[in-house]
Amino acid sequence: MARSILVSGAGIAGPALACRLGRTGFSVTVVERAPALRRGGQAVDFRGPVHMRVLREMGLFEALAERRTHMGALQFVDARGRVVFTLPPSFAGGELEIERGDLVDVLFQKSRDSAEYVFGDSIASIAQDGGGVDVTFERERPRRFDLVVGADGLHSRVRALAFGEERRYVRHHGHSVATFRMPNLLGLERRGLVYSEPGRAVVVSSTRNVEEAVVMLVFTPSNEPLRTRFTGMGWEVPRLLPYLDGASDLYTDTISRVDVDGLSRGRVVLLGDAGYGATIGGQGTGVAVVAAYVLAGELAREADHARAFARYEATIAGYARGCQATARHMGPFFAPRSRAAIALRNAMYRALTSRPLAGVFERMTASAASDVTLPTYV
Ligand SMILES: Cc1cc2nc3c(=O)[nH]c(=O)nc-3n(C[C@H](O)[C@H](O)[C@H](O)COP(=O)(O)OP(=O)(O)OC[C@H]3O[C@@H](n4cnc5c(N)ncnc54)[C@H](O)[C@@H]3O)c2cc1C
Numbered sequence: 001m002a003r004s005i006l007v008s009g010a011g012i013a014g015p016a017l018a019c020r021l022g023r024t025g026f027s028v029t030v031v032e033r034a035p036a037l038r039r040g041g042q043a044v045d046f047r048g049p050v051h052m053r054v055l056r057e058m059g060l061f062e063a064l065a066e067r068r069t070h071m072g073a074l075q076f077v078d079a080r081g082r083v084v085f086t087l088p089p090s091f092a093g094g095e096l097e098i099e100r101g102d103l104v105d106v107l108f109q110k111s112r113d114s115a116e117y118v119f120g121d122s123i124a125s126i127a128q129d130g131g132g133v134d135v136t137f138e139r140e141r142p143r144r145f146d147l148v149v150g151a152d153g154l155h156s157r158v159r160a161l162a163f164g165e166e167r168r169y170v171r172h173h174g175h176s177v178a179t180f181r182m183p184n185l186l187g188l189e190r191r192g193l194v195y196s197e198p199g200r201a202v203v204v205s206s207t208r209n210v211e212e213a214v215v216m217l218v219f220t221p222s223n224e225p226l227r228t229r230f231t232g233m234g235w236e237v238p239r240l241l242p243y244l245d246g247a248s249d250l251y252t253d254t255i256s257r258v259d260v261d262g263l264s265r266g267r268v269v270l271l272g273d274a275g276y277g278a279t280i281g282g283q284g285t286g287v288a289v290v291a292a293y294v295l296a297g298e299l300a301r302e303a304d305h306a307r308a309f310a311r312y313e314a315t316i317a318g319y320a321r322g323c324q325a326t327a328r329h330m331g332p333f334f335a336p337r338s339r340a341a342i343a344l345r346n347a348m349y350r351a352l353t354s355r356p357l358a359g360v361f362e363r364m365t366a367s368a369a370s371d372v373t374l375p376t377y378v
Pocket residue numbers: 008009010011012013014031032033034038039040041042043044100121122123151152153154155156157158179251271272273274277278279280281284285286288
């Protein structure tokens with residue numbers, strides 16, 4: 001009989017695992033708390049030979065390449081809109097950049113025929129024994145599975161139930177992030193603009209749809225509502241803020257990283273942000289897809305789940321940690337805490353992105369993404 005796997009979370013990691021596992025004879029159920037796929041967020045990127053190999057072997061490359069953003073440079077501007085420095089397209093967008101919503105769609109379309117998707121529900125309890133895992137849900141009837149995968153993001157329910165409470169595993173880096181879509185008021189085409197003031201920054205980027213832009217807010221937390229936190233900011237910000245109120249796709253979270261002591265507990269294993277996330281800047285999406293490829297490969301070739309989980313962890317844990325390392329710089333990079341720190345950042349990046357150093361800079365960003373030796377799975 002096919003082994004049954006319950007995957008919690010239909011973000012990136014969960015559907016990526018379902019794409020692979022469904023085709024190898026597993027019976028896969030994906031439960032997502034939201035009532036439908038969550039397509040929010042900025043563009044996400046893939047870079048370096050490991051990402052490209054995995055996308056090709058998973059049969060995703062063509063579908064993603066068709067929807068690539070073709071994003072240009074990211075320009076940092078002052079209050080009058082003058083460009084202070086420019087990051088090259090490959091820095092922000094890697095080799096293949098795609099809107100997060102498009103990636104969610106591609107993964108779902110590719111896995112929906114071989115996996116059962118249940119929306120608007122969540123795991124309520126997990127009890128495992130030598131032969132399987134008994135799971136109760138908030139809405140659906142209880143079921144028993146061979147294995148459970150926690151792919152339910154930074155605030156994973158599976159991690160809380162099987163590993164312990166969140167504060168043991170999630171470390172806040174001191175900034176938060178929010179994203180939402182709005183009309184393309186600034187007329188951007190294949191480029192993004194960044195404006196920073198102490199402790200807050202606004203990033204506006206074009207999307208594949210010329211009528212639309214995506215906004216990312218980066219900020220040091222306070223008790224004020226999000227709208228108030230950005231009130232009084234210069235540049236074009238007053239024109240953008242009204243769209244925050246009505247945003248139907250608002251995504252907001254702290255910039256945090258997850259560190260667990262071992263990625264599995266018996267028949268339960270963590271995948272993606274739940275196990276080694278870093279919100280933004282930690283290449284969470286690339287790591288999640290590579291890790292899904294490895295976990296599926298190990299489960300397909302190894303009947304003993306404990307051995308499969310151990311090999312998955314041995315391949316992925318160090319790689320994920322290397323990618324996470326850059327995440328703690330993201331908040332201070334976009335929203336330095338003082339005017340002096342903003343001036344220092346601007347001076348440093350003007351030098352780093354100057355012609356002689358540009359190549360070195362680009363190679364640095366791709367190296368963590370490729371720092372893993374992948375087994376060959378048939
Ligand atoms: C709406 C949204 C927007 C994002 N925007 C960005 C962005 O702009 N830039 C960026 O770098 N990263 C963004 N991320 C995070 C990024 O997707 C991840 O870092 C990365 O892709 C790894 O994916 P993941 O599947 O592990 O986590 P996620 O993409 O966070 O997916 C986790 C999924 O689990 C679901 N879930 C949570 N709790 C439960 C539960 N109890 N039961 C069932 N399902 C549950 C969530 O609704 C979500 O669909 C965003 C995530 C989300 C959910």
